[in-house]
Amino acid sequence: MFVERRYFERYTKETVFYLKIDNKSFEAKMIDYSLGGIGIIVKGMPRVGKGDVIDIAIKSPDISISGQVAWISSHNSGLRIGIENIGQIGGYIKDFRFSDTLIGLQRSQKTGLLRVELDKIIKTIHIRKGDMVFSASNQDEDRLGNMLVRKGKITPQQYAYSVARMKKKNQRLGKVLVSLGYLMPQELWKVVIQQVEEIILSLFTLKDGWFVFKEMPLPTAEVITLKLSTGNLIYYGIKKINNIEHIINELPSLDNILYFSSDPLHLFQDIKLDASGKKIISCTDNKSSIQEVVSASQLDNSEALKTIHALLSVKIAVTKSKDSFSEIPKDTREEILKGKVDPEIKYMVEDLYQRYKKLSYYELLGIQDSASNPDIKNAYYKAAKKFHPDIHFSLEDISIKKKLNQIFSYIHEAYTTLSRPYKREKYDNSLGIKPVLTPSRLDEARARFEEGRIQLRQYNYRGAELLFRQAIYFSESIAEYNYYYGLSLVKQKKFRAASHAIAKALKHNPFNADYMAELGIIYLELGLQKRAKGLFGKALEIDPEHILASKGVAKILKN
Structure with a gap:
């Protein structure tokens, strides 16, 4: 649960229980859980460190595991601890889908x-x-x-x-x-x-x-x-459930928008969709709610809801609130419905397996080193479908599965590197590639920045952070991009990283009172009062009535 790739679904549920550490009892609250482990908040300051083994016993949900502390962070009322299950995987069906x-x-x-x-x-x-x-x-x-x-x-x-x-x-x-x-x-x-x-x-x-x-x-x-095929059995297993009340209880609000998953590993599974599945897929447009998709499909209501539940269970589809943003290549729907395996795929796999480690990420995805984010995403989806691990179900050679898994992992690694500006910049530097500022890159930067501001207003701070990073990658000398990047980090209490970002903004626009005041507030959070005081003074020299700078000075005087 607490490694980079989470294999088991995480469920959110708060439950108070008592935890024994060094023969002392501490009140704790479970925040979320999975078959891989649980996340808890412990009141007080128990003596516990990373790697320690703790026994967990919770009544609802019924969880009894031996867990290893994977990470620890401070919390308002104590410690926030991530615990990884190191015992057997198991539980009650009512608690784990x-x-x-x-x-x-x-x-x-x-x-x-x-x-x-x-x-x-x-x-x-x-x-x-x-x-x-x-x-x-x-x-x-x-x-x-x-x-x-x-x-x-x-x-x-x-x-x-x-x-x-x-x-x-x-x-x-x-x-x-x-x-x-x-x-x-x-x-x-x-x-x-x-x-x-x-x-x-x-x-x-x-x-x-x-x-x-x-x-x-x-x-x-x-x-x-x-x-x-796991996906195929889950899809038809869900469709065997005839209790429509159970199906409705499992579904999210029917007002939620139905999206395609953004993960090709889910999208291109080996699933032989029935007519109802194909109908629901064809009516899904990343804009319509579940209820609207049901109506548009013209299927029997219970059949449509059961099919949507099945698609959600195999994770081809996901639901988000109406304010959420999702973007996938335009031909994704057609690719899911097509579902055909290239007859030459075995030879393609063997060929690529022999040379994929020698290819750059750009060569692997078949794109130029100046490719835009949409181009990278399109190439990723295309490669991920062609070399999806589930293809081995269509082939006789059992050794193909291992090769497909390794190729797919490398394709995923290429995408996660090239789609994240800071990682791409580091990778490009290792190849000796210098970014060239073209009108298209400047437009790309502005588009990412504007989308980041939308996400910031919608309290999606992590999403805003990623978008501002992308804007900076395409045009790092724009002070505004660095400033807003810093703001998104402040909202996540990443104060040290935020200070570096806003300091860069000041470097590009050294007489901006807003930047000075914001950086001063961050320095106060970091305990750097002398630096903060100097910045507030400079901001007030530029704008004697600057509200944030004045508040900062008042806070220093109060302390």
């Missing part, structure tokens, strides 16, 4: 057994490097023979005879059915896949029960290994 659990295990590429229990029902999913490859159940209706009889593939008499033969010969039922001529090998394979999928799909209808993931090598005696 099953789809999020499967996605987390896939993203973290874990291997082991996921066991789900409810009363006397026990079902197990075999997971290899994040992919579901088999499942088992203790329920009679899930057994292969009963399933074959239900589907009319064999008669009850043939099933009974096959079971007797299986016990006598000590062979698998499938092998006996084929040897007796009841099934062709191809038929058996299809039915086994259906059986395994139906066991997994049935788990999505559970409202209660608990689960635990045991990380371990898979049993070598299990000769059947399937390739099952």
Whole structure:
């Protein structure tokens, strides 16, 4: 949970509990939690450090883990602590969405057994490097023979005879059915896949029960290994839920706008969308609310809501408030609906795998070193779709998955570097590339700056910070860009970084009283009273009635 890439979904919930540290009890409050760990605020100043192991026991949600302190920061009432789960992954289905659990295990590429229990029902999913490859159940209706009889593939008499033969010969039922001529090998394979999928799909209808993931090598005696798409099973698992009240309770407000995810890893999963899914995708425009998409789809209301819930669960779609900003390439919808794998992809993967580490980020994405942010994003989406890890489901070669994962990670690394001005500048310097100020770059800078101001007014300080950074990258000598960048940092209490930003603004505009006063206030926060006093004095020389500078002087005199 507390590493750079979070694999498991984080849930926000505040719960008061008591924490024991050094045999002393401290009142604590949980802020958020996931299968990867929890975030808490502890009252007082307990003696705790990074790397310490703490046992956590919370009643609601029911969480009992052994956790390691990943980070600590000060808080108004004590300490804010991030704790990483170092024990088994598990919990109650009511507290952790099953789809999020499967996605987390896939993203973290874990291997082991996921066991789900409810009363006397026990079902197990075999997971290899994040992919579901088999499942088992203790329920009679899930057994292969009963399933074959239900589907009319064999008669009850043939099933009974096959079971007797299986016990006598000590062979698998499938092998006996084929040897007796009841099934062709191809038929058996299809039915086994259906059986395994139906066991997994049935788990999505559970409202209660608990689960635990045991990380371990898979049993070598299990000769059947399937390739099952996590996204596909989640999508159709959600659609098996017939309780529309449950679906509505799981959905956010129907007034929320439905967006496409901005993450290609989610967008281009191996999911065979049904007609309803394609209809909802075609009606999603990043502008319409859930209710408006439902109306535009002309689907039955419950079918439309169920489909939207499924798309949200696999994270192809996301919801945000009406003030949120999201931008993805224009042809994303068409690319999702197309869903075809290039027949030459195996050779493309092999070729790129041999040389990708020798390519620059620009060469990897197929763009010029002067490319704009939209060009970088378009190239990223194109490359991410072509070399998405889920492509391995369409190929026979099992070694392809590892190669795709490595290529995709490098593509993602290229994008995160080139799309962030400060990282791109550092990378360009390492290549000896000097940014050239052209009219298009100046326009790009102004556009990023104006969008940053919008985000700042909407209290999205982190988003504003990133946009102001981008503006500075394209045109670093504009004082206003550096000043607003500093303001976005102040709002996040990043005072030292803010002081550097506004000092740069003053360097480009040395007689601006507003910049001086703001920097003076920041210096007060940093305890640099002498520097602050000097700046307030200079600001008041320029503008004797400057309000912020006057307040700063009054604050110094009061102290």
